[in-house]
Each structure stands twice: as structure tokens, then as C-alpha cells.
Amino acid sequence: MKNNKSNFSALKKKPAKIRSMRKWSWLFMGPVVVCFAIGFIWPFIQGIYLSLCKFRLIKDAEFIGFGNYGRALADPSFNRAFWYTALFAIASLIIINILAFTVAYLLTQGIKGSNLFRTVFFMPNLIGGIVLGYIWSMIFDGILSRYGTSILENSTFGFWGLIILVCWQQIGYMMIIYIAGLQAVPEDMLEAAKIDGASKWQTLFKVTIPNIMPSITICTFLSLTNGFKLFDQNLALTGGLPITILSDGSQIKQTEMLALNIFNTFYGQNTSATGVAQAKAVLFFILVAALGLIQLRFTRRKEVQQ
């Protein structure tokens, strides 16, 4: 990243090479820009617009202002999904990071077989969310059916089941980031702490952890945003079940997270709710983007300190 500034200023001169490149802009930029417009920019703008409309099909969209947002915020299932997701994201954040750091710490102590262990811990990260959900639903059913219940019948099991699944998948990933951080801790600092007679715990908390703060920030936010954006695993493990029916007849899926709630609002039985679903999607985007921006500020500040 250090090179950025010097390269930018070097380019101010615009040598002949740049001028000849411009003739080829259609070849270099054309495909990416066209596809990016189709696959991101246009759907994004249209999505913002449609969140302010009442529509069943895009072509008969009718502008209604912020009504959809009001209905989205008043929707009990959306509120429930938000708090459920927030609780899930925080719980998974804490558990994943503590376990991933512990494993990474142990694997950087020069223990025999560390490479093999690392391979094993990282492996689940490559399996897709849908397949993971199916594997774990078999395992949980295998255990719970002995007690005459199922993960689809009890929302507490659904919650912790999903936590276990996500931990299994993501610990290895976070572990890799922590290992990279731990290996960058200056050896002479650890040596100095040892000579000064610091205990293992003192060294860990006073030397190691302050030195890997950037890794901790990255992993914290990664697991937080992963928690908020979780979809495949949620769909495949419980699909939102069990359902409770409210007094006004509306249904609440107890283990439904935000992304799944948006999906179900879009493609559920109530076809007149697409506008509300799009408004929910915009709110969801604002939430996730805000987390991303906070992360950026944190990491930037840490970089300056170093």
C-alpha cells in the first residue's frame, strides 16, 4: 500500500504509453464495465427505486414513497429476525474468535504435527453452506431423535445447532488469519519479555495480543458480518422452523435470520409484498455496509499506529 502515493504522482506526467493505452480502453475496460453495469450497478439502482414502489412485476411499478419502509419496520417477523440475527452474530463472533485464537496460538508453539492440524481445521471452510447444513442436520437428527425430538422442533436447538455449524466452518478460516498475525510478532520482543521474567500469561496479554490487534480487528468484523449475512446454512439446517402463529394469523419462523427473512418475503406466498421485501433488502444493505465502514475506520486507525 505504501507505493500508492508515489505511483499516483508518477502518473501525473502521462507518458506516451498512457496515451496509446487509451485507444484500447474498449478492449480493457469494455467487458468489465458492461458486465459490472448489468450485474451490479443497474440492479442496485433499480433496487433502490423499487423499494419506494408498489409492484408485482417490475414493469407496473407505482411510486409510493417510504410506505414500504414503514411496513418493513412494523413487520414482527422482520423485527424478530433482526434481533435473532444480532444475537447470533455476537454469540458466534465471541465463540469463533476465542476458539480460533486458541488453536492458532497452540499451532504456533512449535508442536509436532502443526501443519497437519492446520490442514484439518481449515478443511470445512471449503464445503458449501447448503451441503454443510445437510451434513449437520443429519448429525443433529441422529442425536436428537434418540430423545424423541428434532432440530426443527425446538428453536433453542436450532440456534445452538447453527452456532456449532458456523464454528465448525469458520474456526479454520479465522485461525489462518491469527496464525499470520502471530508469526509476525517480533521475536526479540518475546525474548525480552522472557529475560525480564514475564510469565506465559503476562507475555500473552502484554506482548502478543497488543501486537496482533490488526488480526483481531479483521477477524472480529469478518465473523460479525458473516453472522449477519448468513443465508445458505440457515436455509439448509432449519429453514426457519419451527413456526409460531401470532394472534393476527401471521406466521413467525423462529430461527429465520435476516437474509432468509428477506428471501421469504420476496418469494413467499404473499406476492404483493415484493416492495416491502425490497425495502427490507435496502435496510439490510445499510446495516451490512455500516459494519463494513466501521471496520474500515478501525483498520485504518490501527495501520497509522503501527
Next chain:
Amino acid sequence: MNTAGSLSAERRRKTVMSIVLALVCIVYMMPVLSVVVNSFKENTYVKTDTFALPDEDSFAGLDNFEKGMTFGNYPFWKSAGYSALITISSTALILICCSMGAWYIARVDSKLCRIIYYLCVFSMVVPFQMVMYTLSKTADTLKLNTPWTIPIVYLGFGAGLAIFMFVGFVKSIPIEIEEAASIDGCGPVRTFFSVVLPMLKPTLISVGILEIMWVWNDYLLPYLVLDINDYRTIPIHIQYLKGSYGTVDLGATMALILLSIIPVIVFYLICQKYIIKGVAAGAVKG
């Protein structure tokens, strides 16, 4: 004497740790092992004796694999083929188009280029749910809803991360090398393909691995874009089977899951070094 004693204590402690971690690893592998075990069991035993090894009664041989092939009125090999086709073509398209675009953005660095670059960075924080409805309708309108055209959708939605990573790397390459090439008479196209592209190799591998892992495992985008009666990828196929829960043959499903994770694990064991490096590089993006 004292130091020797503490050294051997240290060594003993490490051996104990090693054994403990090995046990943890075995537990960690249990879900995958139970897929292997259950794919050889008859359906009824999967639910009742999930963790038992197959015995004379429950052992089903290769029946599950045979049954699974035509499960859900859709041949499994077809969904595997579509998955492979979409993954390979999308990844190739993203690598070539985004590396070209990123080089242009980094070197020309005009106002327009910067706007496109910041739009790409912006797109990385946008969750798929935000655009899923409009994107799938747009793809339908433009007839991008087949496995042969869906790479265009993947390029569009995945361009952000790839451009971001490539631009970061191109900026770290000294421009003098390219200038030397252009003095020697290379046009921009030749400079890119014979000078820049070879230097981009480490980033090509990192980005390639991230894209492969994303596209191969992706469920929602192909589910919404493709017509799933004709075209299914592996995740769509497996979720479709789960949709008919209860009546579904669990043994055969486990056989399919085993078949679908074998290529992933083989790929992982072969390119482990690159995968871990690529994942760590992509993590910075968040």
C-alpha cells in the same frame, strides 16, 4: 541440571499438547467421516444409528450411489457437469476481464477510472440480497439465464473484489518494466499479455481460488437466475432433495454429498498452500 529438567518438562508438555490436538482433530473430522459411513448404509439406519459403523444389516454397498444418480428426477452427473462448467467459465472470465480492467485502471488513472474503482470497492460491501430480485429479473430479460451465459452475471457481481485485488497488486509493480516494453515497440495489448500478465501470476492464483470457492458453493445466485427444471448445480440439486424431507432417501443423499465433497477435498489437498494464501489475501477485504 535445573535447565535440563525444565527443558524435558517443556518437551513433555508439547507431546501432551500434540496428542490433545490430534484427538481434537479426530473429533473435528467426525462430520465428514459420518457422511462417508452413512453413504454406505441403508436409508432406515441412517436416522436411527447415525454414528454406528455399517454392519451386516445396514450395509448397502454401492446401492446408495446408484440410487442417488437419478434422485429428484434429475441426473446427478448433469448437475455436477453444470457446476463444473459454470465454475470454470466464470472464474476464467473474471480473471481475464478483471485483470485487464484493473491494469487499465491502475495505469491510466483518469477520473472515470477512479470512479469505476470506487464503485467496485463499494460493491464489496453490498450483500447479495440487496440486488437479488432486480439482478435475477435483469438476467432474465437479457437471456443470461443459461449455464453458458451465467458467467456474465458472475463477472458483473464478482468484479468488485477481483478488481480491488488486482489494482492493489498492479500498483506494486514498478511501471518502468512496462515502459521498457513500450520503448521496445510493444503496444498496450502485447505489453499486457506478455509482460504484465505473467507478473500477475500470484494474484491470479489467489483471486482464482477465491472465485472457484465462491462459484462452486454458491446457491442463491444460480437458483434465482437459472431455470432449475432444466439446469441445476450441485447445491441447488442437494437443496431440492432436502425440500422433500422425510420422504427422501437419506442414505442416497449422503452418497451424493460424499460425491460432491470429494472433488473439493482433493482440490484442497493439491492446492492447499495456494488456497490458504488466497484466503488470507481475500480476508483483508472483509
